[in-house]
Amino acid sequence: MTFLKEGRREQVNRFSVRSSFHIFxxxxxxxxxxxSQRSFIEKYKNRLTISxxxxxxxxxxxxxxxxxxxxxxxxxxxxxxxxxTVAEIQNAKSVPAxxxxxxxxxxxxxxxxxxxxxxIWPEHGGDNSHIQQSEAGAPYEGPTPTNPPxxxxxxxxxNLGDQELRDTLQPIAGYEEKxxxxxxxxxxxxxxxxxxxxxxxxLRMRMIGFNYVKFMLKLxxxxxxxxxGELVSAAIYSAKEDEQELLVHDRRVGFVAGTAPxxxxxxxxxxxxxxxxxxxxxxxxxxxxxxxxxxxxxxxxCPTRSSRSAFTMTRRNNVAxxxxxxxxxxxxxxxx
Numbered sequence: 585m586t587f588l589k590e591g592r593r594e595q596v597n598r599f600s601v602r603s604s605f606h607i608f609x610x611x612x613x614x615x616x617x618x619x620s621q622r623s624f625i626e627k628y629k630n631r632l633t634i635s636x637x638x639x640x641x642x643x644x645x646x647x648x649x650x651x652x653x654x655x656x657x658x659x660x661x662x663x664x665x666x667x668x669t670v671a672e673i674q675n676a677k678s679v680p681a682x683x684x685x686x687x688x689x690x691x692x693x694x695x696x697x698x699x700x701x702x703x704i705w706p707e708h709g710g711d712n713s714h715i716q717q718s719e720a721g722a723p724y725e726g727p728t729p730t731n732p733p734x735x736x737x738x739x740x741x742x743n744l745g746d747q748e749l750r751d752t753l754q755p756i757a758g759y760e761e762k763x764x765x766x767x768x769x770x771x772x773x774x775x776x777x778x779x780x781x782x783x784x785x786x787l788r789m790r791m792i793g794f795n796y797v798k799f800m801l802k803l804x805x806x807x808x809x810x811x812x813g814e815l816v817s818a819a820i821y822s823a824k825e826d827e828q829e830l831l832v833h834d835r836r837v838g839f840v841a842g843t844a845p846x847x848x849x850x851x852x853x854x855x856x857x858x859x860x861x862x863x864x865x866x867x868x869x870x871x872x873x874x875x876x877x878x879x880x881x882x883x884x885x886c887p888t889r890s891s892r893s894a895f896t897m898t899r900r901n902n903v904a905x906x907x908x909x910x911x912x913x914x915x916x917x918x919x920x
Contacts, residue, residue: 643658803857
């Protein structure tokens with residue numbers, strides 16, 4: 585394939601990746617509104633994952649078919665999060681023991697240890713008010729119990745009890761990904777408003793969907809590697825066959841530690857490119873920056889990151905991946 589760079593075409597190989605997204609604590613979300621504790625934002629702004637004792641209220645009886653996305657939705661709450669949450673196992677049919685472990689505690693009020701990629705994304709917030717608390721909160725009792733109104737997700741789950749699920753971060757066979765041109769144009773047009781108070785932050789976001797987006801990334805620079813993975817700065821291009829169109833100059837992309845995509849991306853050098861599948865999430869680092877700088881910085885585009893909501897990417901030019909099998913990445917979409 586060809587890649588358009590500074591007016592000339594260069595041959596590049598494609599790489600696959602997987603990633604994720606973040607948000608806040610003590611958050612009040614009224615329809616499109618959210619109020620969070622600043623300490624939660626500062627704690628998690630550069631982390632990819634969260635660990636919790638998760639109380640399972642309702643779960644899918646069986647995973648979604650691959651053509652729908654292959655995930656298993658697990659609705660519940662945890663004191664470490666304090667918001668209505670949906671956790672998701674990716675490629676869930678490949679881990680029947682994890683599915684059984686979820687069903688074993690579903691509706692019992694007992695918790696199960698869980699860790700995964702944290703994500704805040706205004707897709708299923710509904711018109712409800714979401715009050716972030718210091719405890720788990722009450723279970724949801726309305727319709728569609730496996731998909732209650734929520735803005736916080738643990739997606740994908742990486743560990744469940746004593747089960748390691750990082751190997752589920754694989755391409756989703758038969759699933760049709762969103763195109764980068766459509767997805768990133770929606771991210772860029774979205775609006776986001778931040779109103780801080782002494783210990784909380786109120787967020788106002790418009791609904792955005794478009795998960796699992798296929799795109800090409802070009803590594804710009806690396807940041808400090810965290811314990812749970814690595815965040816990099818990348819330019820985002822479309823993933824067309826002939827030549828790629830530059831869509832976004834700079835996005836933060838996250839790779840989860842201990843996954844194949846993270847191992848691949850470690851060999852990427854500045855200027856290298858990789859084809860990825862990512863999930864967007866709100867970038868808490870940019871939320872934190874806006875709070876500190878105030879003024880017009882608090883209103884603008886939605887601060888997003890790619891991940892498996894935020895995007896994670898993989899590796900360099902000497903390793904090609906099959907075009908029809910792309911594992912997902914995590915993308916943080918950024919604020920204006």
